[in-house]
Amino acid sequence: GENVEQHPSTLSVQEGDSAVIKCTYSDSASNYFPWYKQELGKGPQLIIDIRSNVGEKKDQRIAVTLNKTAKHFSLHITETQPEDSAVYFCAADTGRRALTFGSGTRLQVQP
Amino acid sequence: DGGITQSPKYLFRKEGQNVTLSCEQNLNHDAMYWYRQDPGQGLRLIYYSQIVNDFQKGDIAEGYSVSREKKESFPLTVTSAQKNPTAFYLCASSRRDIQETQYFGPGTRLLVL
Numbered sequence: 045g046e047n048v049e050q051h052p053s054t055l056s057v058q059e060g061d062s063a064v065i066k067c068t069y070s071d072s073a074s075n076y077f078p079w080y081k082q083e084l085g086k087g088p089q090l091i092i093d094i095r096s097n098v099g100e101k102k103d104q105r106i107a108v109t110l111n112k113t114a115k116h117f118s119l120h121i122t123e124t125q126p127e128d129s130a131v132y133f134c135a136a137d138t139g140r141r142a143l144t145f146g147s148g149t150r151l152q153v154q155p
Numbered sequence: 156d157g158g159i160t161q162s163p164k165y166l167f168r169k170e171g172q173n174v175t176l177s178c179e180q181n182l183n184h185d186a187m188y189w190y191r192q193d194p195g196q197g198l199r200l201i202y203y204s205q206i207v208n209d210f211q212k213g214d215i216a217e218g219y220s221v222s223r224e225k226k227e228s229f230p231l232t233v234t235s236a237q238k239n240p241t242a243f244y245l246c247a248s249s250r251r252d253i254q255e256t257q258y259f260g261p262g263t264r265l266l267v268l
Contacts, residue, residue, distance in 0.1 A: 048197075050197075078256065078257075080259075085262075085264075086261055086262065087159075087245050087247075087259035087260050087261050087262050088198070088245070088259050089259070090256065090257070090258065093256065133197060133198065142188065142200050142203050142213065143198075143200075143257060144200075145190075145197040145198040145199075146197055147196055147197040148195070148196070148197050
């Protein structure tokens with residue numbers, strides 16, 4: 045089955061700095077890679093996703109890059125703000141049409 | 156949280172008791188999912204359903220059961236066979252044609268007395 049590894053598990057940055065979270069996946073047939081943000085006690089919310097036919101996607105301060113050859117994808121957050129503090133999860137689709145999630149990254153943005 | 160509701164927000168289970176978690180969506184989505192989240196960990200798939208009256212086991216289905224009698228509803232029962240049920244349970248749904256894009260409910264926290 046699909047295995048998704050996510051690093052780092054915790055990340056602390058100063059407000060205004062950039063944050064990068066990286067994930068690797070094992071199933072070369074995967075072609076959909078979403079990123080979710082989860083605030084304490086709430087359900088995850090989709091923040092950006094990318095499909096295998098593109099290498100990069102941007103939405104304001106958030107960008108995702110995908111390297112299918114190396115089977116890894118990354119989330120980039122620029123000009124971080126305190127409200128970006130949360131747990132971020134990457135995921136990849138599997139042949140069962142369900143998602144396999146990484147273990148999460150707790151991002152803390154220091155004011 | 157969109158149009159997905161989960162109830163209750165907190166649920167307490169006694170030893171040997173079955174409990175049912177509710178999940179309802181008004182997004183007209185065909186597919187629905189149940190995940191379990193343990194503290195500091197990612198989400199693990201329990202069951203999923205791509206269409207009414209059909210569902211498949213996920214990675215950790217033992218001790219759980221589901222039904223999908225209506226498109227809008229996908230209840231999860233935590234049975235007494237699940238020996239470690241304390242966790243945060245998340246329901247999600249997606250459109251069939253872009254099935255991979257999942258939207259999550261607010262979650263139910265289950266605690267064992």
